[in-house]
Amino acid sequence: MKFKQKDKENQRIENISTTHLVVGIDIAKENHVARATNYRGKVLGKPCFFTNDLDGCNKLKAWICALLKGNGFQSVILGMEPTGHYWLNLANWCMEEWQVVLVNPAHVKGAKENRDNSPTKSDVKDALVIADQVRNGFYSELRLREGVYQELHVFMGIYECVNKQFVSIQNRIHRWLDMWFPEYRHVFKKWTCKTSLATLQLFTLPGEVKNMTAEAIYEGWKPLMQRRGSKQFAHELVEQAKRSIGRKEGAMAAKWEIDLLMRQYLHCEKEMADLMEQVTDLLTLIPMARRMLEMKGIGPVMTATLLAETGDLSGYVHGRQILRRAGLHLCEHSSGKHSGQVKLTKRGSAALRKIMYMTVISLVSNNEGFKRLHEDNVENKKMKRNQSIIKLCGKYARILVGMARAGDAAYDPEKVADGSKAA
Template sequence: MAYSLFNHIQGKNGSRWAEFVRETGTENLLMVAIDAAKFTQKALIGTFYGDILVKPFEFDASMTGFEYLKKVIQLEKEKYKLKEVVVGIETTGHYYEDLVRRCHSSGYHVRTLNAATTAQERQALLNWSKTDNLDLMAILQSMIHGRGTSNELSSGAVLTLQKLTRARRELVGERTTTQNLILMHMDHIFREFQGKSVWENGKRKHVQPFSKLFGKAPLYLMRHYPHPTDILTLGEKGLRELSIRENLKLRDSTIQILIEFARNSISQPKEFVDGDIFLLSQKLDRLELLKNQINVLEHKIEDLFVETEGAVILSVPGIGVVTGAELYAEMGDISDFEHAGQLIKMAGTNPIVKQSGGKKPSYFCISKQGRRTFRNITYQVGKSLAVNNPEMKLRYLALKDRGKHTRQAYVALGNRMIRLAFSMIRNHSLYRTNQENYVLVSEISKKLRAPNVKRFYELHVSSNLCLSA
């Protein structure tokens, strides 16, 4: 009986590849290396032993080009009486995805290779050049050495969630950038609007008119009364009337601070900052648009996520709709994994271990060799759990007591959540806890809109009750 040396996904893929090659026979394999691109792609056809049967040739990135590729492959397969076709494709941007799906549907054995893998192959050849033909040779050699993975690409709800959650993350980044630009323009128009340092009882203290600079009241004032002279023109009475009319809920202390800061502002006269006021108005429009887009996108994510098997992780305190959907989307189809450790390695949050000569192993930082997007959400999940989940918070404090850095503790909690999510999704089970104040309906109701709460219970709670009965 043969045993796999490595207990992770690469070892599993390697075992599958070895089994496939052994059953088919190396002499029966036709190897096709493809360098994917947006418009014109290149391919090279050879044998398992590295013999080149067809020199590099081009084909267009369309169905016409793919049919031409299939025709060339079929001719070589019949000519040399080969049984199986192995296609190796480098993961270049997103251009490789359609090729992978078409090759799978055509019955080819597909191997997807990371760009770092082919780069290492070029280095092994002691060739610092990089051309399309050298890339094809590197892809071919990587396939021969059994590198890459044969996993199919995400599809269906998982793929859609992945695209939606990543799009939301981009919009959130744009929103943050826009907010920073707004603050920059306000620095020129009315610097003290964000607060200033004052002396109080012999100590320096930072005083802010608003606790949140992007709440309803600050946004309204920035749009309509951005300059100190605007605040002084309104005066205390005008600000109170404005607050009542627009429902801004300005406190008396806030009004007093605004007037005092406006009276002693260092900002330039209004006519000198006309350009900044104009740009500020544009940035506020952009911020409003981004907020609306994010809100619509989050509703779309919620409606889709509640229908998936991954929605069971919403029963975990500290896991919201967006973080839960993003974690599930980055995990993908877990049916191809034997244990959660393989997912942790795919995220690149597994610790680096160094050990030799019978010495005690040393644990260093995380590997960061997996998917960056998966790694990011793992960290964010750990951060949320440390604050919002009582049980995880105790673990977080225990890690801190052991001398772990805050970020290390967040990653450790994120990895624990991956293990928990893997088990819950595979067994279709809900979160179990000894917390006295934990109530499932309350936990779900504060995360989902009413129609989706009902849908959640129909799909994930009723079925669990039936299984337990």
């Protein structure tokens, strides 16, 4: 299916009729400002200042109803900037009454001098600029996640937060070992193995370990492990402790620090396991998720993150819509004889852009179809490797939309390998 952005732009412009009241709202944490115009941009009424609560929403409704009655309008289109998270509750409430659309903050900033040729900025002026952007068709439809997709989005937000903490704790444990027991990794090549984790909870400082026997360490592991490591590990631990050049001053504080870090590490590990259990249960409720997991190289975390950012894929017409949502569409600056470098716009969801990029890298490494396409791009079409990855992001987006619009059709690796269209 052909998809042209100008067609969508024309549809948005045609959506604004002579019977529409166009409302722009400047969002803040506690107090919002609304301005209204007709389809030609004539300012109507006075600014409406209202609070971010039910009383404020009712005040906005009364103000809009008065303008509808006084000017003979029949419909309302209400635009706002997606400022942080402050706009979400108001948007949810307004959607029950009127059509709600979003305006890019960058557009508002660039158009603030159109009316008065002044760089002045205020909440009242911004609300009017937003209304102007809406009547000119420079807006995007609001696609709020619903049901299982919203649940998935919240869970993956929590997962991302916990994962950052988890990585930070691991880095701090690495640092602790480098400072206090640098020879520890000669015993355990992977400090996250079960025997190593038990050791870090019980026997840590070389000054303590070197005075212990291998048998005592081996018996000490028993309460924390169903199957203990070899006695050879315990013997080697004692020998390395005797040869350690780790720091000795401040040993009591160091002992307290590693105890704290290990408690945090185990707690985060359990939290992440619990979160993934919840996420896996949610993925079973989405038929498209099962199809995505059938693609070799994609795991549940990638699938859940992508669906959390895009929402229901069947609502997209073409894969380019996903690319624009992620900021993976291209732009260039050219004028006269000058041709600028083609770059990514990066105007969109950074989280979606990241997961699309990481998913395609995984597919290129593990999926035969994508691996062939990547090799063809690099060897025959002489693309740089990163250019090929970005191009394959578009391929992957078209595949996803094609599968979703075909009723969650199964992934066909042969079509991908042959380079045929998937959407």
